[in-house]
Amino acid sequence: xxxxxxxxxxxxxxxxxxxxxxxxxxxxxxxxxxxxxxxxxxxxxxxxxxxxxxxxxxxxxxxxxxxxxxxxxxxxxxxxxxxxxxxxxxxxxxxxxxxxxxxxxxxxxxxxxxxxxxxxxxxxxxxxxxxxxxxxxxxxxxxxxxxxxxx
Amino acid sequence: xxxxxxxxxxxxxxxxxxxxxxxxxxxxxxxxxxxxxxxxxxxxxxxxxxxxxxxxxxxxxxxxxxxxxxxxxxxxxxxxxxxxxxxxxxxxxxxxxxxxxxxxxxxxxxxxxxxxxxxxxxxxxxxxxxxxxxxxxxxxxxxxxxxxxxx
DNA sequence: ACAATTTAGTTGCAAATGTAACTAATTTCC
DNA sequence: GGAAATTAGTTACATTTGCAACTAAATTGT
Numbered sequence: 001x002x003x004x005x006x007x008x009x010x011x012x013x014x015x016x017x018x019x020x021x022x023x024x025x026x027x028x029x030x031x032x033x034x035x036x037x038x039x040x041x042x043x044x045x046x047x048x049x050x051x052x053x054x055x056x057x058x059x060x061x062x063x064x065x066x067x068x069x070x071x072x073x074x075x076x077x078x079x080x081x082x083x084x085x086x087x088x089x090x091x092x093x094x095x096x097x098x099x100x101x102x103x104x105x106x107x108x109x110x111x112x113x114x115x116x117x118x119x120x121x122x123x124x125x126x127x128x129x130x131x132x133x134x135x136x137x138x139x140x141x142x143x144x145x146x147x148x149x150x151x
Numbered sequence: 152x153x154x155x156x157x158x159x160x161x162x163x164x165x166x167x168x169x170x171x172x173x174x175x176x177x178x179x180x181x182x183x184x185x186x187x188x189x190x191x192x193x194x195x196x197x198x199x200x201x202x203x204x205x206x207x208x209x210x211x212x213x214x215x216x217x218x219x220x221x222x223x224x225x226x227x228x229x230x231x232x233x234x235x236x237x238x239x240x241x242x243x244x245x246x247x248x249x250x251x252x253x254x255x256x257x258x259x260x261x262x263x264x265x266x267x268x269x270x271x272x273x274x275x276x277x278x279x280x281x282x283x284x285x286x287x288x289x290x291x292x293x294x295x296x297x298x299x300x301x302x
Numbered sequence: 303a304c305a306a307t308t309t310a311g312t313t314g315c316a317a318a319t320g321t322a323a324c325t326a327a328t329t330t331c332c
Numbered sequence: 333g334g335a336a337a338t339t340a341g342t343t344a345c346a347t348t349t350g351c352a353a354c355t356a357a358a359t360t361g362t
Contacts, residue, residue, distance in 0.1 A: 007263040009198045013270050014175050019216045020289040021172035023296035024165050047160045058340065064160065065170045072341060094327045094340040112158040119164050122295055130288060137285045138171040144273055145174035208311065223311060245310040245357045
């Protein structure tokens with residue numbers, strides 16, 4: 001239920017959400033670009049590959065909420081830079097497993113702390129409860145939007 | 152402070168924020184596009200113009216957190232569709248006041264309730280406290296990201 | 303008063319994105 | 333066993349975007 005019956009953009013939740021998210025994303029995106037020459041999507045791929053093994057592009061798409069075209073492009077750029085390698089998928093010839101190469105893993109190990117620091121910077125001054133609340137609320141909105149759209 | 156020292160994308164706040172926001176935005180964007188043929192930016196311009204008067208493009212940019220190029224494009228599209236009109240700014244020849252035309256106002260009056268309904272749908276099941284919390288937390292993140300980036 | 307700077311808004315161009323069409327491999331199921 | 337449908341991933345194309353360069357008007361400083 002809306003808090004009041006008037007439409008004021010500055011109090012409109014989808015708007016607030018998008019402004020907050022865009023500001024935060026732009027900020028971190030610039031940092032990854034500047035420090036590592038990685039796009040947000042390349043970064044996401046590395047983040048997930050760094051913490052798991054034997055993932056296919058499809059797995060990545062699921063894990064990162066990116067669509068398969070975006071994954072494909074990010075992965076190919078990373079392969080070209082030698083940070084990711086394809087490994088034959090023995091039982092499915094359409095697909096392939098993806099993994100970090102040595103240099104890929106070094107990048108991951110450099111990126112991860114920076115990423116955590118970004119999060120910490122963004123949440124500076126938030127209590128643990130507030131962080132949990134925020135996470136929970138975002139999760140509900142996510143799910144809600146997903147249900148409503150059928151994405 | 153991060154809750155733990157590991158980087159897991161699915162628990163990474165900037166990621167969560169972006170997924171929630173993108174899902175929500177995509178959903179409402181589709182609806183505005185389908186129902187009114189309006190892009191998100193055109194919709195924002197209409198929303199703000201509907202609630203205020205004598206705004207310049209610059210004012211709109213500030214109010215909508217859009218950059219001036221985006222505002223310019225959205226406004227021009229709306230002028231072409233006859234929903235917005237330019238009025239001479241008597242004391243500054245570089246600028247002009249923008250306002251809804253008659254048809255523009257009708258669109259606004261149709262759009263506003265739909266927008267509020269979207270918000271209500273998205274927040275369905277949230278208590279008033281939760282909504283306030285979420286708003287407050289988002290606002291802090293927004294400000295924080297802004298400070299950090301200098302946007 | 304007038305050159306130098308700043309501000310409002312637009313335009314042009316390159317890069318990013320999304321959608322749909324495509325290829326190739328795999329499953330389904332008759 | 334093989335045609336039809338499905339799935340993984342890529343490619344092609346049209347649209348959107350974001351940045352920088354631009355025009356024109358206003359402001360500043362001397």
